[in-house]
Amino acid sequence: MNQPITDASDFAQTAIPQLTQLDKLLRCHICKEFLRVPVLTPCGHTFCSLCIRQYLRQDPKCPLCLNELRESSLRSEFLVGEIVEIHKSSRQALLDILKEYSRTESKGDSPLIELGSQSDADDDIQILATTDRKSLRPSTIGSSVNRVTKLTGVRSLLKNHNEGNKSKQHMAQCPICEQFYPIEALERTHLDECLTVQSLGGQPGSKTSERKAPSPVPRKPSPPKTVQYKHNEDNDTSSHVERYINSSNSGDRQRLPKVTFASMSVAQIKQKLASLGLPVNGTKQTMIARYDQYEMLWNSNFCDAIEPVDVNELKRQLLSWETTQNNHGSSNIGGISSMMKRANGSKPYQKLLADFKNDKFERKSWIQMFRQDFKSLVKEARRQLIKETTNEIESQKDNTEETVKTQS
Amino acid sequence: MASLPKRIIKETERLVSDPVPGITAEPHEDNLRYFQVTIEGPQQSPYENGVFNLELFLPDDYPMEAPKVRFLTKIYHPNIDKLGRICLDVLKTNWSPALQIRTVLLSVQALLASPNPNDPLANDVAEDWIKDEEGAIKTAREWTEAYASKKDQKSTN
Numbered sequence: 001m002n003q004p005i006t007d008a009s010d011f012a013q014t015a016i017p018q019l020t021q022l023d024k025l026l027r028c029h030i031c032k033e034f035l036r037v038p039v040l041t042p043c044g045h046t047f048c049s050l051c052i053r054q055y056l057r058q059d060p061k062c063p064l065c066l067n068e069l070r071e072s073s074l075r076s077e078f079l080v081g082e083i084v085e086i087h088k089s090s091r092q093a094l095l096d097i098l099k100e101y102s103r104t105e106s107k108g109d110s111p112l113i114e115l116g117s118q119s120d121a122d123d124d125i126q127i128l129a130t131t132d133r134k135s136l137r138p139s140t141i142g143s144s145v146n147r148v149t150k151l152t153g154v155r156s157l158l159k160n161h162n163e164g165n166k167s168k169q170h171m172a173q174c175p176i177c178e179q180f181y182p183i184e185a186l187e188r189t190h191l192d193e194c195l196t197v198q199s200l201g202g203q204p205g206s207k208t209s210e211r212k213a214p215s216p217v218p219r220k221p222s223p224p225k226t227v228q229y230k231h232n233e234d235n236d237t238s239s240h241v242e243r244y245i246n247s248s249n250s251g252d253r254q255r256l257p258k259v260t261f262a263s264m265s266v267a268q269i270k271q272k273l274a275s276l277g278l279p280v281n282g283t284k285q286t287m288i289a290r291y292d293q294y295e296m297l298w299n300s301n302f303c304d305a306i307e308p309v310d311v312n313e314l315k316r317q318l319l320s321w322e323t324t325q326n327n328h329g330s331s332n333i334g335g336i337s338s339m340m341k342r343a344n345g346s347k348p349y350q351k352l353l354a355d356f357k358n359d360k361f362e363r364k365s366w367i368q369m370f371r372q373d374f375k376s377l378v379k380e381a382r383r384q385l386i387k388e389t390t391n392e393i394e395s396q397k398d399n400t401e402e403t404v405k406t407q408s
Numbered sequence: 409m410a411s412l413p414k415r416i417i418k419e420t421e422r423l424v425s426d427p428v429p430g431i432t433a434e435p436h437e438d439n440l441r442y443f444q445v446t447i448e449g450p451q452q453s454p455y456e457n458g459v460f461n462l463e464l465f466l467p468d469d470y471p472m473e474a475p476k477v478r479f480l481t482k483i484y485h486p487n488i489d490k491l492g493r494i495c496l497d498v499l500k501t502n503w504s505p506a507l508q509i510r511t512v513l514l515s516v517q518a519l520l521a522s523p524n525p526n527d528p529l530a531n532d533v534a535e536d537w538i539k540d541e542e543g544a545i546k547t548a549r550e551w552t553e554a555y556a557s558k559k560d561q562k563s564t565n
Contacts, residue, residue, distance in 0.1 A: 005414055005417060005418055005421070007418060007421070007422065009422070009425075009426070029505070029506040030471060030505040030506065031413070031414070031415050031471075032414075032415045032418055032419075032508075033414065033415075051505070054472060055472050055505050058469075058472055058473070061504075063504040063505045063506040063507075064504070064506050066502065066504060367438065374438045378437075378438075
């Protein structure tokens with residue numbers, strides 16, 4: 001809940017728009033978030049363990065291809081899980097670097113790239129470069145990578161001319177990898193890195209080749225940042241690789257079975273819950289829901305997760321699930337019923353309510369009638385929003401849930 | 409289910425920032441699960457040049473359960489009844505949580521382009537459609553003109 005909302009389209013306007021697809025592929029098709037404890041179906045599709053288990057309770061088929069699918073045929077997919085983790089941990093750094101990169105680029109040749117796609121008239125260069133750059137960027141930057149190589153004739157001349165003054169003289173060739181870098185960056189970090197790579201006898205690995213790619217373009221040096229990201233990445237990589245290699249699904253814990261509660265008495269259900277160490281309060285329905293949720297958490301954790309958490313953590317999750325369920329019920333019913341009580345006596349309200357469920361229901365008058373209440377709810381929500389910015393989504397929810405009731 | 413899931417927030421953001429051509433969907437300011445939708449009639453269909461208002465509601469169980477979609481603008485179509493209810497597989501049996509608001513609305517738009525009188529919801533319309541397709545299409549065009557022309561858009565809302 002506290003994490004910011006990210007979307008694959010974050011990459012669409014960077015220099016490497018293909019990353020949009022990678023980002024999208026690593027997301028669950030049910031919750032649209034990065035896959036959490038991914039599982040593979042026999043039909044070859046991957047979902048979060050909890051998402052698909054929850055859906056299969058309603059409908060035993062694959063959400064993507066609609067083939068029949070049973071919970072028991074799900075298999076964990078550790079590799080994908082680890083890839084997702086690495087992507088998640090490096091995603092922001094990657095975005096930052098790409099942003100930095102395109103900003104530097106826009107100082108040099110980017111206006112010309114935009115010119116290439118927008119207009120052929122030389123006179124327009126300055127105008128485009130100075131005034132319209134912002135509005136043009138989204139549509140052009142996505143394909144700028146391809147365009148860099150396509151610059152020909154006048155444009156490439158112009159490009160050289162522009163760059164020549166500004167940056168050519170600040171560039172220098174690295175004696176080791178023979179690529180051009182800004183002198184400052186070369187002196188500060190690049191030489192060391194290149195030497196290290198060489199002394200390790202390593203082939204130019206992914207990192208060096210990544211650095212090579214943008215070399216013809218002047219790159220703004222941002223050495224400390226880059227180095228730090230690299231460190232993180234290295235640490236993560238080794239631990240994820242190790243975790244994957246050492247993973248195995250021997251499962252020393254048994255799968256929790258599905259229980260048909262229909263034929264059971266309350267006492268029997270209580271016994272069942274007690275044997276698992278779960279609370280036995282609440283109505284029959286509450287207890288059944290509790291068991292089902294716990295069974296799902298349990299199986300997802302012990303059958304699918306690469307590093308299962310212990311039973312106490314599961315119980316904590318169950319408890320927090322139950323609290324969210326209850327909270328929303330009680331707090332909102334209070335709000336709604338007080339709203340209703342006040343309006344209850346009035347005739348227009350009765351009239352509106354009569355049509356509540358059919359086609360003649362006048363939504364507008366209804367909203368008008370409760371306008372004050374809606375407003376105060378919104379106000380309340382806003383105040384909470386300021387108070388605890390992290391709980392942003394929560395406060396919207398309260399607001400929403402109340403109105404759901406009045407409208408549906 | 410208790411909270412407004414991230415998925416809904418994300419879908420809403422995407423609908424606003426990157427809208428589907430010919431379709432708009434805006435959440436109601438008082439209820440973020442309730443959307444006011446407009447769909448433009450597909451070209452070369454009897455609904456061409458019409459703008460249809462719909463409402464879309466995301467139930468508590470969404471995305472495990474399909475969104476509820478209903479036409480608010482009157483429309484002459486064999487798979488849409490007087491109350492605006494829509495007979496569409498992805499809204500009923502073929503719903504899947506991998507679908508989303510965007511895809512559902514595209515399906516509705518596609519339904520306008522290809523009415524299916526063999527699986528009717530509005531029986532009278534479907535009968536007309538089978539008996540006299542040309543006449544039915546003409547009626548559909550007239551209704552579009554009468555109820556869904558762009559000028560009328562606000563009054564039907």
